[in-house]
Amino acid sequence: EAQVTQNPRYLITVTGKKLTVTCSQNMNHEYMSWYRQDPGLGLRQIYYSMNVEVTDKGDVPEGYKVSRKEKRNFPLILESPSPNQTSLYFCASSFRDDLSKNIQYFGAGTRLSVL
Amino acid sequence: QKEVEQNSGPLSVPEGAIASLNCTYSDRGSQSFFWYRQYSGKSPELIMSIYSNGDKEDGRFTAQLNKASQYVSLLIRDSQPSDSATYLCAVKSSASKIIFGSGTRLSIRP
Numbered sequence: 001e002a003q004v005t006q007n008p009r010y011l012i013t014v015t016g017k018k019l020t021v022t023c024s025q026n027m028n029h030e031y032m033s034w035y036r037q038d039p040g041l042g043l044r045q046i047y048y049s050m051n052v053e054v055t056d057k058g059d060v061p062e063g064y065k066v067s068r069k070e071k072r073n074f075p076l077i078l079e080s081p082s083p084n085q086t087s088l089y090f091c092a093s094s095f096r097d098d099l100s101k102n103i104q105y106f107g108a109g110t111r112l113s114v115l
Numbered sequence: 116q117k118e119v120e121q122n123s124g125p126l127s128v129p130e131g132a133i134a135s136l137n138c139t140y141s142d143r144g145s146q147s148f149f150w151y152r153q154y155s156g157k158s159p160e161l162i163m164s165i166y167s168n169g170d171k172e173d174g175r176f177t178a179q180l181n182k183a184s185q186y187v188s189l190l191i192r193d194s195q196p197s198d199s200a201t202y203l204c205a206v207k208s209s210a211s212k213i214i215f216g217s218g219t220r221l222s223i224r225p
Binding site: 040043044045059090100101102103104106107108109 | 119123147149156157158159160161164203205207212213215216217218
């Protein structure tokens, strides 16, 4: 089954404790992306990757890191989480050719609370 | 001004009626427009895309685009309770970035 898998689905942590949210896709997609969703602000892109070892900043990259060492995985790293990073996070993936049609597959989401 | 604006709602529509959702955008160079549906606690799901002025129909859904007015809308005919969700408008800007609106919450009342 084609899917984008995020883990964990729910996470409560404390300020400053490093965490990683994993994202894995089994569709051989070149493009992967991270979004955060906050009430009244819609989906905002954090980072994206056009292929292995190619990553770029989205609209709200501050406080986040990513890596793309393998095609299927695109982890999101919060080195020192702060309460303003409390949000709902989505990973998405797509074939590069499908980007113009915005055919992205979304993961189920990770709800993060930073205390 | 936000790049993509939507009324947050909630928009309440009786079952069987037409639901009309609206979206405006600021970048005149935008070429591609999308509507996503998102159920509470779930991930967004692409339901419609439109690229040229006019109407595009897919089942009970019709997307309408007016580039001169920088306006895109989604009509849902014969609204069903299962249509109750948040609808996100997304626009591919001239810089090839996808920008999402904040969403309109739609509620279909039986």
